[in-house]
Amino acid sequence: MKVLFIYTDINVRGGAMSYQFGTGIISAVLKQHGHDTRLHHMFGAFDMEPLKKVIAEYQPDVVGMSVVFPQWRYAKKIIEDLRPWKAFTIFGGAHPTVVPECLGQVQGLDAICVGEGEYAMLELVEALRDGKPVDGIKSLWVKKPDGTIVRNPTRPFIQDLDSLPFYDREMVDYQAIIDSDIQTANFQFGRGCPYTCTYCSNHVLRKTQEGKYVRYPSVEYAIEEVRRVVKNYKVRYLYLNDDTFLADKRFWQGFCAAYQAEFTLPFFINARPEQITPENCAALKAAGCTRVVMGIEHGNEEFRTKVLNRRMTNDSIAHAFDLCRAAGFKTKSHFLIGLPHETPEIHMDSVRLAQRILPDAFTLHIFEVYPGTVLGDIAVKEGLIDRERENTEFIGQTDTALRLPGFPREEILRCFRLFPFRVYRKTAPFKALLFYFYYSPYAGVLVKIFSPFKRILRKLAMGV
């Protein structure tokens, strides 16, 4: 059977392309069972013409899309614009998992997958091939010809990640993806996140299937994947993209030791401040880690605890950054602005914390509502979403669709643009200026113009 995956990456900030792990692993499983797959990556602007050509030429039997909420409107448009489909159409990924009812909102969509899709998709493809019914497949919600929806229970979370094949990176021009991000190859070894931050979908995703949510493969499996990627592609850096790389001691300890014995390429990780210890810093340093990325999200302790459910003190955050700096890592932190119940005064605590920890780089994202999350539900319940603005086109996380009584949109945008300046102006004025441009309304154009000099700019801004 021929399966076409479509990955939309429209209006996403920054110039780098990304690899979609979810469809990558499903493709690997399908290929293992003798099926043929392709991926169409719609990157940057929404453009149906190249996609139409691919469909006309490939004539897929099944079309699958991985959908996150910020891409939902594009996914819906693709399915509706290209109706009637000869192929069976299906959505999977975070948004349909959290809001499976979205199946009823897309004309021409046949099914959605709730949670992990490797074996649901395999069963679907093989049932279609064999002319068998598809409406009883576990983890799928299926639309019948009369429009009624069959809601099947989900399969449990896959516990043995080593039983899966490696991600199918050959389904795309993976070298081009690496090159678009300063020759960085991304890895996603584990699944799930142990924390329950209110703005993130993880606390909902973990409830959609039975069994342990936070899982890692064996160290040998992860190392073999690294081996294959660095052998097959020209790679300068590795980004270990797991939500939190340090969640499982057995995994990070074993990985660092094995990596150190075999590889010399520098790598970056994501972590939580309270996970950072002198012990793991030493292991990471010895293995070749050069950058630690930590979400801080907000600088006001009470707000961070009550609204975001991130229970840690500013002192513990500052301590984590000190440990990383002492180990010689470059640090990067994420902050959020424009959150329900936030005010400009409360936001200034984020500026103050950033001034205190002085990360080498940061991202400031304007809060986006992900339906089904605790904070998303609060925004809906309190009538904070401006439904008209929600449907206007803007680059994700650089504008807001909320109407906050204590934080008007113009003020959010002003604070968003001023953040780098406020944080670095005294200690690193040149960095303040570089980030200031990146946070200006012209960022999109500037990113394009300066993309050939990305590495130099990153070195200037971050020192790495």
Ligand code: B12
């Ligand atoms: C790694 C990651 C990234 C990477 C890679 C993204 C990618 N496209 O894979 C990068 C950094 C590029 C990224 C970018 C973004 N991300 Co992200 N990301 C993640 C993260 C941490 C892990 C995802 C992952 O790779 N898991 C491992 C793979 C194997 O699992 P999976 O992708 O979920 O796929 C499985 C199932 O979902 C399902 N499935 C997936 N697709 C399909 C398709 C079909 C047809 C079927 C049947 C099944 C199926 O089967 C897969 C295998 O089991 C998750 C958090 C999380 N824990 O899920 C957030 C997450 C998915 N990201 C999120 C968001 C919002 C984004 C951005 C929009 C952020 C932004 N504004 O720029 C962009 C969107 C990029 C895009 N165009 O889709 C949200 C989505 C929220 C929501 N409810 O929609 C999440 C859940 C985090 C959060 N804060 O809640 N992300």
